[in-house]
Amino acid sequence: MMTRVSKISSAQLLCLFVLSRGVLSVGYGAFTHSNNIQSTAVSAILAAVVSLLMSVPLLRLGRMGIHEIGHGIGRAAAGIYSVYFFYIIILTLTLFTVLRTESSGLKISIWILPIALLAAAIYGAYKGIEGISRAGALILFMVIAAITLLCLGLISNSSRLNLTPIGALKISDIIRESIIMVGEQSCIPAILFLYPHVKGNVKGSIIFWIMIVFVTTAGMAVFISSVLGDYAQTQSFPVYTWARLSSIGVIQRLDSVFMAIWAAGIFIRLSLLLWALKYSLRYALGRKVGRKICFGTVILLGLAAVIISVNAAYNETFRRLILNGYILAASTIFCSVVLPLLLLIRRRFK
Amino acid sequence: MKKILAITVAVMIMLTGCTPIENNLDKRLIVQGIGIDLNSGNYTITAMYMDTQQPVGEADVTSSYAQGEGNSISAALTDTAAKVGKEPLYGQCSFILLGKGVTGNNIKDSLKFFTDYYEFSPGLKIFCSEEKAEDIMKSENMSDSLIKDFCNSEKSTGKSLNPALYEVYSCLAGNKGDIAIARLILNEKNTVLDGAVAFDGDKSAATLDGSECTAAILIRGKGDNIWDNFIESGKEINYSLSGCNTNIKLTDNSFEIIIKAKANLYATDPSEDTRSKIEARIESICKKTIDRILKENNCDIFNFERELYVQNYSVYRMLYNPAEYVRKSNFKVKAEIDLQAV
Numbered sequence: 001m002m003t004r005v006s007k008i009s010s011a012q013l014l015c016l017f018v019l020s021r022g023v024l025s026v027g028y029g030a031f032t033h034s035n036n037i038q039s040t041a042v043s044a045i046l047a048a049v050v051s052l053l054m055s056v057p058l059l060r061l062g063r064m065g066i067h068e069i070g071h072g073i074g075r076a077a078a079g080i081y082s083v084y085f086f087y088i089i090i091l092t093l094t095l096f097t098v099l100r101t102e103s104s105g106l107k108i109s110i111w112i113l114p115i116a117l118l119a120a121a122i123y124g125a126y127k128g129i130e131g132i133s134r135a136g137a138l139i140l141f142m143v144i145a146a147i148t149l150l151c152l153g154l155i156s157n158s159s160r161l162n163l164t165p166i167g168a169l170k171i172s173d174i175i176r177e178s179i180i181m182v183g184e185q186s187c188i189p190a191i192l193f194l195y196p197h198v199k200g201n202v203k204g205s206i207i208f209w210i211m212i213v214f215v216t217t218a219g220m221a222v223f224i225s226s227v228l229g230d231y232a233q234t235q236s237f238p239v240y241t242w243a244r245l246s247s248i249g250v251i252q253r254l255d256s257v258f259m260a261i262w263a264a265g266i267f268i269r270l271s272l273l274l275w276a277l278k279y280s281l282r283y284a285l286g287r288k289v290g291r292k293i294c295f296g297t298v299i300l301l302g303l304a305a306v307i308i309s310v311n312a313a314y315n316e317t318f319r320r321l322i323l324n325g326y327i328l329a330a331s332t333i334f335c336s337v338v339l340p341l342l343l344l345i346r347r348r349f350k
Numbered sequence: 351m352k353k354i355l356a357i358t359v360a361v362m363i364m365l366t367g368c369t370p371i372e373n374n375l376d377k378r379l380i381v382q383g384i385g386i387d388l389n390s391g392n393y394t395i396t397a398m399y400m401d402t403q404q405p406v407g408e409a410d411v412t413s414s415y416a417q418g419e420g421n422s423i424s425a426a427l428t429d430t431a432a433k434v435g436k437e438p439l440y441g442q443c444s445f446i447l448l449g450k451g452v453t454g455n456n457i458k459d460s461l462k463f464f465t466d467y468y469e470f471s472p473g474l475k476i477f478c479s480e481e482k483a484e485d486i487m488k489s490e491n492m493s494d495s496l497i498k499d500f501c502n503s504e505k506s507t508g509k510s511l512n513p514a515l516y517e518v519y520s521c522l523a524g525n526k527g528d529i530a531i532a533r534l535i536l537n538e539k540n541t542v543l544d545g546a547v548a549f550d551g552d553k554s555a556a557t558l559d560g561s562e563c564t565a566a567i568l569i570r571g572k573g574d575n576i577w578d579n580f581i582e583s584g585k586e587i588n589y590s591l592s593g594c595n596t597n598i599k600l601t602d603n604s605f606e607i608i609i610k611a612k613a614n615l616y617a618t619d620p621s622e623d624t625r626s627k628i629e630a631r632i633e634s635i636c637k638k639t640i641d642r643i644l645k646e647n648n649c650d651i652f653n654f655e656r657e658l659y660v661q662n663y664s665v666y667r668m669l670y671n672p673a674e675y676v677r678k679s680n681f682k683v684k685a686e687i688d689l690q691a692v
Binding site: 234 | 441465468471472473516517519520521523524526653656657659660663664667
C-alpha cells in the first residue's frame with residue numbers, strides 16, 4: 001500500500017471528532033429511557049475518565065503503525081473493525097430515520113432522505129479524509145452558531161427550580177447513562193485508521209476532544225433540564241423538544257434550522273465512518289483485492305445499512321436491538337480496548 | 351461547470367416547497383386554537399382556523415370555526431378535520447382552551463396528546479374556563495389577536511398567569527407543586543380574561559382574582575411589568591412594578607419570602623410614606639393569597655415545595671407528605687421596594 005497519504009491537521013481531527021460525536025447527543029433518549037436527562041451531567045464525568053483510558057491502547061498501536069493489521073491474523077482484526085463500522089453506520093442511519101419520522105411530518109418517502117444522505121456521504125468518503133475534515137470544520141462552525149442561537153433564545157425560560165438536586169439523581173440512571181456515553185465514543189476505534197493521516201499532536205487532540213465533548217454534554221444537560229424540568233421525562237427526544245421551544249423575537253420554531261444542521265452533522269459522521277470502513281476493508285481483504293472492489297463493497301454495505309435502518313424504524317424489536325446502549329458499549333469497548341491490546345501483545349511476542 | 355451544476359441542483363431542490371398543489375395554504379386547515387369540552391367521557395373539539403378563502407389586507411386574518419367529537423382528543427380532532435374536508439396543520443396553533451368538564455376532571459389526560467404529537471409546539475399557551483369552550487371560542491370578540499393579547503397578559507399587566515403547555519405538563523408530571531392557568535369568562539357575549547384557576551393536582555380547586563395573580567407572580571419572582579393601584583387613607587396610589595427578584599429562605603418549618611422590585615409612581619407623590627404603603631400592600635396581598643390558595647385550598651402554585659426540594663433535599667426526602675409539610679409551614683413576606691423617578 002505505497003500510496004501518497006493525504007494528511008489532515010490535529011485541529012481538523014478535533015473538529016471532525018467533536019462533530020461526529022456531538023450529533024449522537026441530539027438523539028438522547030433513543031438509546032435509553034432514563035428518567036432524568038440531568039443525570040447525564042454526572043455520567044459525563046465517569047464517561048470522560050473511561051474514554052480517556054479507552055483511547056490509550058489505540059493511540060499506542062496507532063503510533064507504532066497499523067501495518068500490524070495488514071497481514072496474517074491482523075487481517076481478521078481489520079475484518080472485525082469493518083463489521084464494527086458497518087454496525088455503527090446502521091446505528092447512525094437508524095437514529096436519523098427514527099428521529100426524522102417521530103419529529104417531523106415530511107410527506108416524502110422515508111427512503112429518500114437516508115439514501116440522499118448516504119449518497120452524499122459515499123461521495124465524501126470517496127474524496128478522502130481531507131475533504132471530509134474541511135467540510136466538517138465548516139459544519140461544526142454552523143452547529144456552534146445554531147446551538148448558541150438556541151441557547152440565547154431559551155435562556156429566559158431556564159429556572160433553577162427545574163433542576164434536580166444531585167442527591168435525588170438515581171445511581172442506576174447515572175451508571176446506565178455512563179455506559180451508553182462510553183458506547184457513543186464510536187470515533188475511538190477510527191483513531192487506528194486515522195493516525196497515519198494526521199500530522200501534529202494526535203494524543204493532545206484526542207484528550208482535548210474528550211474534554212470538550214463531555215464538558216459540553218454536561219453543560220447542555222443541565223441547561224436543557226433547567227428549561228424543560230420534568231417535561232423532559234415525558235419526551236422521547238428531549239434535546240429536540242428543547243430546540244422546538246426556541247424563538248428569538250418574531251422568529252419562531254428554530255428547530256427546523258437545528259434539524260437541517262444536525263442532518264449536515266450526520267453527513268460528516270457517515271462520511272467518516274464510510275471512510276474508516278473503506279480502509280478497514282482494504283486491510284481485511286488484502287492487497288490482491290483492488291481499490292475499486294473495496295469501494296464497491298462499501299457502497300453495497302451502505303445500501304444494506306439504509307435498508308436495515310429504514311426497516312428498523314418501523315420494527316420495535318429490531319429498533320431496540322440496533323439502538324441498544326449495552327450492545328453499543330460492549331462493541332465499542334471491544335474494538336477500542338480488547339482488540340488493540342491483543343494486537344499489542346501479539347506484536348510484543350513477535 | 352461543476353459549480354453551475356451544483357447551484358442549479360440546489361435551487362431546484364429549494365424551489366419545490368409549495369408543490370404539489372395539495373400543500374397550498376388554501377387547501378389546508380390551519381388551526382389557530384383549540385377549545386376542548388368533555389361530557390360523559392366524550393370530547394368536543396372547537397377549532398379556530400385561519401379563513402384562507404378571504405383576501406388578506408391590512409386587517410387581521412379572519413377565523414372560522416369547526417367542530418368535532420370523539421371519545422379521545424385524537425378522535426375528536428380527526429372528526430373536526432373530516433367535517434371541514436381539509437388536511438389539518440397544527441403548527442400554527444397558539445392556544446388550547448380547557449372548557450367545561452375538562453378543568454374539573456383530569457387535565458393531564460386531555461393534554462397528553464398535545465405533548466406527544468410533533469406538530470404542536472410545547473410553547474403553546476393554555477387557558478381554562480368553567481364555561482363551555484365552544485361558547486368562548488365563538489364569542490363575538492374572539493380573534494387570533496385577542497388571544498395573543500391574553501397570552502401576554504402575565505408579562506404586560508401581571509393580572510393573570512399564562513403557563514405554556516410544557517410548563518403545565520411539567521408541573522403535572524413532576525408532582526411537586528400545582529399549576530395555575532389563565533381563566534376566560536363570557537361577559538355579555540364577549541370573552542374577557544379574569545384572573546386564573548388554581549389546580550390541586552390535575553383538578554381545578556380555586557379561582558384567583560387579578561391581585562392574587564399579582565401576588566403569585568411576585569412570590570415566584572417573575573414580575574416584569576405589574577400594574578396596581580389602591581386607596582390608602584383616602585389617597586389613591588398608582589404604580590407599576592418591574593425587575594422583581596424574589597429570594598426565599600428556608601428555616602425550620604418556615605419560609606421567609608423577600609420580594610425586591612422597582613416601582614414607578616403615576617400621579618402619586620414619591621415619598622417614604624408611599625414606599626412603605628406599597629410595601630405593606632404587597633406584603634398584605636401575598637400573605638392573603640398564600641392563606642387562601644395554599645392553606646385553605648391546598649394549591650401550591652407558588653413553587654414552595656419545589657423550593658424545598660431544590661434548596662433542602664436532605665429534609666425533603668425524609669418527609670412522608672411534603673405537600674402537607676409546606677401547607678402547615680409558616681410564611682413571612684417582606685417587600686423591599688425601590689422607588690423610581692418617572
